Each structure stands twice: as C-alpha cells, then as structure tokens.
Amino acid sequence: MNDDQVAALIRDDEIDILVDLAGHTGLNRMLTFARRPAPVQLSYLGYCCTTGLAAIDYRLTDWHTDPKGQEAFHAETLYRLDRNFLCYTAPDSAPEVAPPPSGKSGGITFGSFNTLAKVTPDVVALWAKVMAAVPGSRFILKAKSLSDEATRIRYRALFESHGIAGERIETLGRIKEKGDHLGAYGRVDIALDTFPYNGVTTSCEAMWMGVPVVTLEGRNHAGRLCASLLHALDLPHLIAGDENAFVDVAKGLAEDGAALAALRAELRGRMQKSDLRDGPGLARAIETAYRDMWQQWCTGATPAGTE
Missing domain, CATH: 3.40.50.2000 (Glycogen Phosphorylase B;)
Incomplete structure (x- = not known):
C-alpha cells in the first residue's frame, strides 16, 4: 500500500493515537505521518533523533536521555517519562554469569x-x-x-x-x-x-x-x-x-x-x-502518557510535554 492508502485506512479505522517506531530508518512511513491521518501522532523508541516533521506532535523519551535544553533540537514536543523509556527482555537461553576472566x-x-x-x-x-x-x-x-x-x-x-x-x-x-x-x-x-x-x-x-x-x-x-x-x-x-x-x-x-x-x-x-x-510498569507509564496526550487534544490545547 502506498502512503495515501495507508493514511486513508488509518482514518477509516479512526485511530486516535498513531505511534512511529522507525523515524527515518529503512522502510519507514514518514510520508504517511506527514499526511496527518490521526489526531495525535508521536515518535518512540526506534529512532534517536527528531523526525523534523511538524505533523508528529510528541517524542516519547526520559529525563536522562533528553534533559532540559533539548527542546530546541526537536520539531516534536518532548514527553519525558519519569522512568527509563525502555525495557530489556533477556532470552531464556542466556547462560549464568561467568566468573571474572x-x-x-x-x-x-x-x-x-x-x-x-x-x-x-x-x-x-x-x-x-x-x-x-x-x-x-x-x-x-x-x-x-x-x-x-x-x-x-x-x-x-x-x-x-x-x-x-x-x-x-x-x-x-x-x-x-x-x-x-x-x-x-x-x-x-x-x-x-x-x-x-x-x-x-x-x-x-x-x-x-x-x-x-x-x-x-x-x-x-x-x-x-x-x-x-x-x-x-x-x-x-x-x-x-x-x-x-x-x-x-x-x-x-x-x-x-x-x-x-x-x-x-x-x-x-x-x-x-x-x-x-519492569515491562508492566513501562506499559502503565506509556498508557498514562497516551491518556494525557489525548486529553490535551480533546481540549484543543497545544501539545505540552513534561517540564
């Protein structure tokens, strides 16, 4: 599907919050986001820089990776979690910790x-x-x-x-x-x-x-x-x-x-x-962020991040 078709599908499905996980990496859908198919759009996890798109409202991050002062380098509003913005799941095949070599x-x-x-x-x-x-x-x-x-x-x-x-x-x-x-x-x-x-x-x-x-x-x-x-x-x-x-x-x-x-x-x-x-804790933090972003859109407020 081309970007126009994807954007039309998102509108037809009445998606409220659309999340980008790729940024400008390979096979991304930046041009879909540029068409503004959802009321609230944000970038998270898969790209370490601003997307540069005015159509993306927020960038989900944390206070250590993007401290105060980073706003000037982003087209998006920085929405910082009060915890680390990612989690790690170790594979079941991970061996035990070895003695110091x-x-x-x-x-x-x-x-x-x-x-x-x-x-x-x-x-x-x-x-x-x-x-x-x-x-x-x-x-x-x-x-x-x-x-x-x-x-x-x-x-x-x-x-x-x-x-x-x-x-x-x-x-x-x-x-x-x-x-x-x-x-x-x-x-x-x-x-x-x-x-x-x-x-x-x-x-x-x-x-x-x-x-x-x-x-x-x-x-x-x-x-x-x-x-x-x-x-x-x-x-x-x-x-x-x-x-x-x-x-x-x-x-x-x-x-x-x-x-x-x-x-x-x-x-x-x-x-x-x-x-x-703490995957469940991260999920709850992201859900809270989504709810806040959605409520801001419902009230017609300009996207506001965490200060």
Missing part, C-alpha cells in the same frame, strides 16, 4: 560487541588510551562484520596506530546462537561503550551477563542512552563526562579487582529489580 588470566579484558558503524576511529583512539593506562590488558571486539578478514585487519591496524600491539586485540565475528553470543561476555571484564552513538541492546546484554559498561555521556539522545541505563541501575559512577574521565573510570574499575568481582556478581540481580526489567 581476569581471575584466570591475571589481566583485564575490555570489550565491545557493538555494530562497527558505531566503532569510529575516534572511539578506537579513546579505547586505546584506556588500554595504555591498564598495562597487560586485552580487548575483544565482536561484530558481524568482523567475519570478514579485511575488516579484521583494518580494525586491528586502528589499534596499532595508537601504539596497541595487535596481539592484544581479539576479533570475533557473528555467533549464530543467542545463548552462545551472550556466553562470549564471559570472556570480558569491562565493556567500553561507543560514542557519539551509545550501545543500547549491547549494553543491556553486557550488564545482564555481569559485565559493567563504562560510557562517555554525550550531548544528545544517542550519546546519552547508556547513561540512562546506568542511572536506572544506580551506577552513575560508570558515566564519564569527558574523555579523560572515561580513561580514569575504566582504569579505576580495572585496578580494583574485588569491587569489579562484586559488581559482576550483583549486576544481573540489580537489573532484575530495576525499571529496565
């Missing part, structure tokens, strides 16, 4: 399982600074694209360009089974986040497997996603405000083996008790 090897293993689109030369440069500050440390870089030999060589060379010997870098390609993929976190002591686009699913996976994530907090939604997750887990000390702090946080965590082991042992339980695992 540093306990066997004697050295710290850092890691990232993010898509390589997020692993820019600037990201590798900062990770290399962390490795330089932690002698004997290793790094496991895992991504589907690393199944390709030329890609493996390129990323190892990036580390080497910053003085990190290639033998300290291990690359892993795609692992077919989800349980085995999660099990690979058992070889990682500390996950280092990407920037300016943070890991989200990968950060949740790491922490579910007991691996703490150190993040560099950015200036916009994409760069504050992991910070929002860490706030939900009451772990703000893993959030760095600048690159020097990022190195310091990672180095401090690596040098305190007892604290690192204790955090690894409790991370899954901490997640289980947090908003990140």
Whole structure:
C-alpha cells in the first residue's frame, strides 16, 4: 500500500493515537505521518533523533536521555517519562554469569560487541588510551562484520596506530546462537561503550551477563542512552563526562579487582529489580502518557510535554 492508502485506512479505522517506531530508518512511513491521518501522532523508541516533521506532535523519551535544553533540537514536543523509556527482555537461553576472566588470566579484558558503524576511529583512539593506562590488558571486539578478514585487519591496524600491539586485540565475528553470543561476555571484564552513538541492546546484554559498561555521556539522545541505563541501575559512577574521565573510570574499575568481582556478581540481580526489567510498569507509564496526550487534544490545547 502506498502512503495515501495507508493514511486513508488509518482514518477509516479512526485511530486516535498513531505511534512511529522507525523515524527515518529503512522502510519507514514518514510520508504517511506527514499526511496527518490521526489526531495525535508521536515518535518512540526506534529512532534517536527528531523526525523534523511538524505533523508528529510528541517524542516519547526520559529525563536522562533528553534533559532540559533539548527542546530546541526537536520539531516534536518532548514527553519525558519519569522512568527509563525502555525495557530489556533477556532470552531464556542466556547462560549464568561467568566468573571474572581476569581471575584466570591475571589481566583485564575490555570489550565491545557493538555494530562497527558505531566503532569510529575516534572511539578506537579513546579505547586505546584506556588500554595504555591498564598495562597487560586485552580487548575483544565482536561484530558481524568482523567475519570478514579485511575488516579484521583494518580494525586491528586502528589499534596499532595508537601504539596497541595487535596481539592484544581479539576479533570475533557473528555467533549464530543467542545463548552462545551472550556466553562470549564471559570472556570480558569491562565493556567500553561507543560514542557519539551509545550501545543500547549491547549494553543491556553486557550488564545482564555481569559485565559493567563504562560510557562517555554525550550531548544528545544517542550519546546519552547508556547513561540512562546506568542511572536506572544506580551506577552513575560508570558515566564519564569527558574523555579523560572515561580513561580514569575504566582504569579505576580495572585496578580494583574485588569491587569489579562484586559488581559482576550483583549486576544481573540489580537489573532484575530495576525499571529496565519492569515491562508492566513501562506499559502503565506509556498508557498514562497516551491518556494525557489525548486529553490535551480533546481540549484543543497545544501539545505540552513534561517540564
């Protein structure tokens, strides 16, 4: 169906609130939303930026990913939940949390399982600074694209360009089974986040497997996603405000083996008790937001977010 047909169907079905989950990603329906087929339209979850469409009234978010001051960068009204704006559901195949690998090897293993689109030369440069500050440390870089030999060589060379010997870098390609993929976190002591686009699913996976994530907090939604997750887990000390702090946080965590082991042992339980695992609570929060948006439309009010 083309956009006119989809919009007509939405009008015929008398949809009151229409939610976009794709933004400007592939196969989106932005042109359907531009036709304003529903009284209230909003964007949520699947796109980390403004849609730029006046026809979309709200963007559903939270206070950590989009703090005050972000309004100027959005065409939509920001509607912030008083909790994290997403949840994580772990697969049943997730293995138990493994002991810290540093306990066997004697050295710290850092890691990232993010898509390589997020692993820019600037990201590798900062990770290399962390490795330089932690002698004997290793790094496991895992991504589907690393199944390709030329890609493996390129990323190892990036580390080497910053003085990190290639033998300290291990690359892993795609692992077919989800349980085995999660099990690979058992070889990682500390996950280092990407920037300016943070890991989200990968950060949740790491922490579910007991691996703490150190993040560099950015200036916009994409760069504050992991910070929002860490706030939900009451772990703000893993959030760095600048690159020097990022190195310091990672180095401090690596040098305190007892604290690192204790955090690894409790991370899954901490997640289980947090908003990140409270799907019903998130559903109720979103339902309340929808009701408020609808009532605003019924009264003819200009869309108002949370202040």
